Amino acid sequence: MIVTLTPNPGLDRTVEIERLRRGEVNRALGGRVDPGGKGVNVSRALAAGGIATVAVLPSGGPEGAQLSALLAPIGVQVVQVPIAGSLRSNITVVEPDGTTTKLNESGPELSTDEVRAIERAVVGAAGNAAWVVGAGSLPRGVDAGFYAELVSVLRDTGDHRARVCIDGSGLPLARAVDAGPDLIKPNTEELAELVGRPLRRLGDVVDAAADVRKRGVDTVLVSLGADGALLAGPGEVLHGWAPPVRVRSTVGAGDAMLAGFLAGGGRGRSALVAALAYGTAAVGLPGSAMPRPSDLDLDVVVVTDELDLDRALGGTPT
Template identity: 55%
Template sequence: MILTVTPNPSLDRTYEVPSLDRGEVLRATTDRVDPGGKGVNVSRAVAAAGVRTTAVLPLGGAPGTMIAELLGAQGVDVTAVSIAGQTRSNISLAEPDGTLTKINATGPALTAEESALLLETVRTCSGGAAWIACCGSLPRGLSPEWYADIVTRAHAAGARIALDTSGPALLAALPARPDVIKPNASELAEAVGRPLATLGDVLKAADELRSLGAGAVLASLGADGQLLVSEEGTYYGTAAVSSVRSNVGAGDASLAGFLIAGGTGPAALASALAHGAAAVQLPGSAMPAPSDLRPDAVHITQDLPLDLPLSEMSDER
């Protein structure tokens, strides 16, 4: 079982539009509503693979009720912490060339009581979990050390932690030694305080974060592939994609694929790449099913092209 924790979930509405013209009335060609938030998406992808998953998340108002209903329909067990505020709603506008414009709401503030209850709920639900995936931004009311607290508690209970967050929350959690972190290129650059121009730069940055406490770094580089740096070795991989439809949740699908395949080594990296590549070819934040995966399109190597320049604009996988 894979447990996910999403402190700031969302209800995601995606509209596909012919073009994004400011000041004009836009008519969507298609639209969809999905439960959102990074950990929520990980659970959705895990459930799509037929693996048991539980999503722990604070929910409030009508959007919160709808998220729980949508997740239940997708085979995700939901353990909700009721909050006084209303769960946020996000909007994504997808254009035919793959350009995505996102409007993310801030979300509700959690009280001290709600924060404590969320921590306790994670503890009570974590028994038997192969992995606990803590994902996404922290809502107002939670300190940057909140994820570090979860990592410490999880390790005390013998569980492994995958952390996908950024900024102060990521840096604060590193001393607690999360088993794997999954930054994208911009988040990795922010963490080390400098731009990353090549794959070699990414490797150096990943090594720095490992020296600060991360057990392994799974760096998602969008169209440039993914880099896994861990005690077992360093691996670089790519996955061919025919066309990009939406990159919403693609990085989350990658993390799900990584954890489903055990969360370590080249086989897990290959699964991450296959899931991320499949996700960008689906509408909105739809998560890939096993039939969407193309393992034959994945290439893994330990012979790293360190001089490979990173794309300036790349879809996250």
């Protein structure tokens, strides 16, 4: 079983249009509303593959009620932590060529008591979990050390210790790295910010992942957008990719990749293959729809440990 925590969830409304025209009326060609938030997306993708998952999230206002209602029919068990504020709503505008414009609200401000209640809910849900995933931005009122504290608390909890993955960015990710999570999943930009230097070639990413692992992270999974993904773990560095597909939406593709990696065992070549199959399938689906097993094609994924370290990176990070 895999537990996810989304500190700042919401509703993701996706609108498909012919072309975004600023200052004009834009007629929608289609639209959908999905449960939103990185951890929520990971749970959705896992549930679509028949993997038991629990999504821990704050819940408040009509958006919170709608979010829970959307998750219930798809097999995601939800642990709601009541908050006084309302969850956010995000809008994504998608054009036929795959160009994506996102308008994300900041979300509610949480009180100290609400933050502590969320921590207790995660620890309570983690008792029988193989993994706990903390993912996404932190809402107002939550200290940048929240993920780091979560890693430390889960490490010291009971005889059974779930492995911990953090998928964040900026200072919350940097502080979590120093707490020593088992896995992080940055994209190229997030990893570059973490190590404080640009990453223009695959060799730069390999060096950056090695630096992060020296700080106590067991495994680093880096999404490279159109260039695939890099996996740096104990005794191995692997690069994988899949053939290009028609992009309908990149929203949630990185979350699907992480779900695939965990569904594939959370370690090694087979997990990287699953990660790339999930991520590739996700970009071919509308909105933030998560792939089902019938959408996956593991046979087209290529993984190698013979890295072209001089390969320039040019894909859009997911």
